[in-house]
Every structure is written in C-alpha cells, then in structure tokens.
Amino acid sequence: MSEIKFSEDHEWIVVDGDIGTVGITEFAQEQLGDVVFVEVPEEGKDLELGDEAAVVESVKAASEVLAICDGEVIEGNEALADEPSLVNSAPMGEGWFYKVKITDPSQLEELMDADAYKTFIEGQG
Amino acid sequence: MSEDLKKTPLYDLHVELGAKMVPFAGYSMPVQYPAGIMTEHKHTRAGAAIFDVSHMGIVRLMGENAIPALESLLPADLANLAENSIRYSFFTNETGGILDDLMITKVPGGLSLVINAACKDADIAHIKSKIGDQVEVEVEYDNALIALQGPKSVDVLARFDVRCADMKFMTFMSLDIEGVACQVSRSGYTGEDGYEISIPGDKAEAIVRRLLEEPEVEVSGLGARDSLRMEAGLCLYGNDIDTTTTPIEAGLIWAIQKRRRAEGGFPGDDVILKQIADGAPRRLVGILPEGRAPLRAGVEIANAEGEVIGKVTSGGFGPSVGGPIAIAYVASDYKAPDTALNALVRGKEMPCRVVKMPFEQKSYFRG
Numbered sequence: 370m371s372e373i374k375f376s377e378d379h380e381w382i383v384v385d386g387d388i389g390t391v392g393i394t395e396f397a398q399e400q401l402g403d404v405v406f407v408e409v410p411e412e413g414k415d416l417e418l419g420d421e422a423a424v425v426e427s428v429k430a431a432s433e434v435l436a437i438c439d440g441e442v443i444e445g446n447e448a449l450a451d452e453p454s455l456v457n458s459a460p461m462g463e464g465w466f467y468k469v470k471i472t473d474p475s476q477l478e479e480l481m482d483a484d485a486y487k488t489f490i491e492g493q494g
Numbered sequence: 495m496s497e498d499l500k501k502t503p504l505y506d507l508h509v510e511l512g513a514k515m516v517p518f519a520g521y522s523m524p525v526q527y528p529a530g531i532m533t534e535h536k537h538t539r540a541g542a543a544i545f546d547v548s549h550m551g552i553v554r555l556m557g558e559n560a561i562p563a564l565e566s567l568l569p570a571d572l573a574n575l576a577e578n579s580i581r582y583s584f585f586t587n588e589t590g591g592i593l594d595d596l597m598i599t600k601v602p603g604g605l606s607l608v609i610n611a612a613c614k615d616a617d618i619a620h621i622k623s624k625i626g627d628q629v630e631v632e633v634e635y636d637n638a639l640i641a642l643q644g645p646k647s648v649d650v651l652a653r654f655d656v657r658c659a660d661m662k663f664m665t666f667m668s669l670d671i672e673g674v675a676c677q678v679s680r681s682g683y684t685g686e687d688g689y690e691i692s693i694p695g696d697k698a699e700a701i702v703r704r705l706l707e708e709p710e711v712e713v714s715g716l717g718a719r720d721s722l723r724m725e726a727g728l729c730l731y732g733n734d735i736d737t738t739t740t741p742i743e744a745g746l747i748w749a750i751q752k753r754r755r756a757e758g759g760f761p762g763d764d765v766i767l768k769q770i771a772d773g774a775p776r777r778l779v780g781i782l783p784e785g786r787a788p789l790r791a792g793v794e795i796a797n798a799e800g801e802v803i804g805k806v807t808s809g810g811f812g813p814s815v816g817g818p819i820a821i822a823y824v825a826s827d828y829k830a831p832d833t834a835l836n837a838l839v840r841g842k843e844m845p846c847r848v849v850k851m852p853f854e855q856k857s858y859f860r861g
Contacts, residue, residue, distance in 0.1 A: 402526065402530050402531055402532075402717075403530050403531060403532040403811075405786075405788065405811040405818070406786050406787050406788055406811070406818070408787065408840075424840065426787070426788050426811070427811075428530075428531040428532055428535075428717060428721060428810060428811045428813065429525070429531065429717055429810075430790070431788070431790055450786070453786075
C-alpha cells in the first residue's frame with residue numbers, strides 16, 4: 370500500500386515500502402511555467418534532507434529541488450533529459466524526478482497529506 | 495503585492511485576461527498570460543502580439559536648441575536625422591559608461607525620446623540638470639504605449655490605417671486607429687517587424703480590445719519580450735549594459751555615427767573614441783551552450799585552461815532557437831565566433847561556443 374505526502378516546497382513523495390518516488394506538484398509546475406531543462410540526481414548519490422537534489426529550469430528561471438528526506442538515490446528519471454516538458458504535462462506521473470531508498474522514515478511524518486497540502490496551496494494563491 | 499506599485503492604463507485588461515502580474519520598475523506588469531511564455535514567444539514570431547510597454551517613459555525636448563543640446567549628452571548624430579525618423583542611442587557618463595539606452599524620434603519642433611522605465615526618473619533629472627536651460631522638457635504621463643510585434647502586424651494595422659504599410663523601419667507617423675490619433679513608430683525590440691503605438695490613456699483599453707478581435711493578434715507579456723529580445727541579440731539595460739560598460743564593449747559602435755566619431759563632444763568621448771581606435775578590453779558576444787542547461791545572468795565563462803575570462807549578462811531558453819542561448823562579456827581575445835569556452839554552472843564545466851548574434855534573423859521592413 371503506497372501513500373503520497375507533500376512538502377511545503379511543493380514536492381511530492383509516493384512511498385512504497387522503503388522506496389520513495391519524488392517529483393514536484395501540479396501547483397509547482399504551474400508556477401514555474403514551461404520547463405526547458407531538468408537535472409536529476411545520479412544513482413548512488415546520498416541525499417540529506419534539504420540538500421539540493423535536482424534542478425528544474427523554466428523559460429523564466431532556475432529553481433532548486435531540495436531533498437525531501439535522507440536517502441540514497443536509486444534512479445533518476447532519464448526521460449526528463451530529452452523531454453523536460455513532462456514536468457508540465459504530467460508532474461505527478463511521467464514527470465517524476467528520482468527514486469530514493471529512504472533511510473529515516475520519521476522525516477516523512479513532518480510532511481502533509483493530500484488534504485493538508487490542498488489547504489496549504491489555497492493559502493498561497 | 496506592494497500597494498504603491500503603479501498601474502498602466504491597461505492594468506484591468508491584463509487582470510481580466512488572466513495575466514500573472516509582477517512588480518517591474520515600480521509598475522505592476524504582466525510577465526505572462528495563461529498561454530505561457532513559450533507560446534507567446536512563438537506567436538510573436540509567426541503572427542502578431544501586443545505587449546504593454548506603458549511603463550517606459552516618453553519625454554519631449556522642444557525648441558530650436560533641442561538637437562545640439564541632446565547631442566551633448568549622447569553620441570548619436572541627430573543633426574542628420576530626417577524628420578519623423580528614429581535613432582537608437584544611449585546617454586553616456588564621463589567614464590564612457592551607459593546611463594540608459596533610448597529611442598529618439600525627430601518630430602516637428604524638437605525630439606521625442608522613449609526611455610527605460612527603471613531609468614525614467616534619473617534620465618529626466620539628468621536632462622533637466624544638464625540641458626534644462628536649453629530646451630523645454632515635456633514628460634508624457636497619461637499615454638499608454640503598446641508594441642504590436644510580429645510578421646502579421648502590418649496586415650492587422652493596415653485594416654485600421656493603410657498608411658502604416660508604407661512606413662519604413664525606424665520611422666514615425668500619426669495614424670488614425672478607430673478614430674483616435676495615435677503616435678506610431680515602425681520599431682520594436684523583438685527582432686520582428688512591428689509597431690510601437692502611443693495611445694491616449696483613456697482610449698487605450700478600447701483600442702487594445704479592438705486589436706485583439708483580429709484573428710492574428712494575441713497578448714504577450716514581459717517574459718516573452720525578454721526571450722524575444724535575447725534571440726534578436728538586443729541589449730537590455732541593467733543586464734547587458736550599464737554605467738560600467740561602454741558602448742564599444744557592448745558592440746554598439748554602429749549607433750555612433752561618423753560625424754560624432756570624428757568630433758566627439760559627448761560625455762566619456764575620450765574613453766569611447768580611444769576604444770574605437772584601439773579596441774575594447776572585453777566584448778559582448780552571443781554564447782551557444784552545447785548542452786540543454788540554460789546559462790543565466792551571472793554565470794562565469796572560462797577558457798580551456800579554466801581561467802575565468804567572462805560572465806553571462808543575459809541568458810535563458812530561446813523558444814525559436816529551441817535551446818538555451820546567452821549573451822556574455824568575454825575578454826577580447828575570445829570574441830571570435832566558434833571560440834570554444836566553458837560555462838561554470840553549479841560547479842560543473844558546460845561546453846559552449848561564441849556565436850554571431852542575432853540568434854534569430856530579423857525581418858524588418860526597409861522599403
């Protein structure tokens with residue numbers, strides 16, 4: 370049984386066992402506009418919560434995607450190198466950024482569930 | 495958003511059209527509409543797009559001394575500028591730096607200037623303090639200024655006043671649009687054919703709404719304006735040129751006409767004329783990254799040995815180019831097209847090379 374959690378930095382993580390898949394939210398991609406470049410972390414990279422995990426650049430500007438939790442990257446989404454616009458078209462699907470082996474599941478407890486995140490972004494409108 | 499941001503006469507229309515409004519040079523301006531920067535940019539290159547540039551300043555210098563007076567502040571030859579013709583120029587300072595760039599139109603009885611929003615107050619103070627006793631300075635406060643840009647602009651505008659079709663690039667005339675006398679120049683900053691239209695503020699919204707009814711016309715924001723001007727290799731004041739850069743370094747020698755090169759007589763002429771004779775230590779060039787990562791303003795450029803020899807001043811994604819583009823100052827030894835360099839991005843060396851600008855070819859109407 371997988372569950373989805375959201376951060377205040379507009380990232381999502383779907384957790385399945387000790388593996389998390391991370392991306393940015395629909396709200397984030399709307400704010401960014403047309404995504405033209407994504408740099409995802411390489412397999413084997415150790416991330417600590419708050420580290421720069423990935424870079425996403427739109428026509429407007431570059432933004433950092435910060436690590437949502439501690440863990441080891443097991444896969445970066447290679448498809449984004451050729452087709453960065455997947456982040457716009459399917460931010461919570463094919464536009465995922467990386468998969469991570471979670472080392473400290475307690476960090477996920479700080480994150481929001483779908484309802485809490487919905488309330489959070491309404492406050493950001 | 496700050497309460498004291500100024501609004502242009504088109505503010506309500508922008509909001510109604512769903513624009514994302516951002517603070518820019520003291521104004522609340524549309525950075526993009528729901529279509530997005532990429533679509534707005536491409537539409538400008540294929541059809542016709544309306545940009546609100548009302549935040550820019552219009553200043554008229556009237557009186558018989560207007561030409562020699564303004565020539566004392568900048569290096570353009572205005573004495574040989576034909577009536578209703580337009581010239582690009584820049585106010586220089588004593589060290590040869592640039593205080594602002596501007597468009598100058600020769601109008602009956604004087605000169606009309608279009609200056610940058612962020613420099614507006616400083617420019618007006620500069621003009622008044624230096625030549626205020628020689629000319630009458632009139633500042634336009636109430637008009638809207640829009641740019642209609644793109645290859646279909648002429649077809650669109652000709653439906654309102656056919657005379658626009660015969661206007662040559664960088665000329666000016668008063669046209670009748672929906673019964674309103676508008677001050678129109680065939681000019682712009684997108685690298686496309688088009689017009690800049692000054693409209694009385696209280697008539698502006700109705701005219702823009704009417705223009706938007708034409709099938710070729712869409713609105714476009716500041717975001718697309720920036721990517722369009724970058725592709726066209728046009729300098730943005732505050733990014734590519736400022737008080738620390740000379741016109742020669744910025745590759746703007748073409749805007750210093752022969753008579754002024756011979757005679758001087760503008761602030762910083764000693765520095766600028768010496769650079770014309772001996773060359774400048776650095777030059778503004780186009781940079782094409784080999785990879786997909788955009789190079790943003792501030793990114794350093796290194797030679798093959800890893801020595802930093804330049805810096806990006808404007809950069810991002812060129813929607814028509816279909817990849818990243820940048821404008822950078824490099825030491826003059828590296829200015830030749832095809833010179834291989836490395837951009838330093840997030841601690842990595844990204845291969846790139848010097849290219850000729852514009853990145854996208856222009857299509858101006860020269861008659």
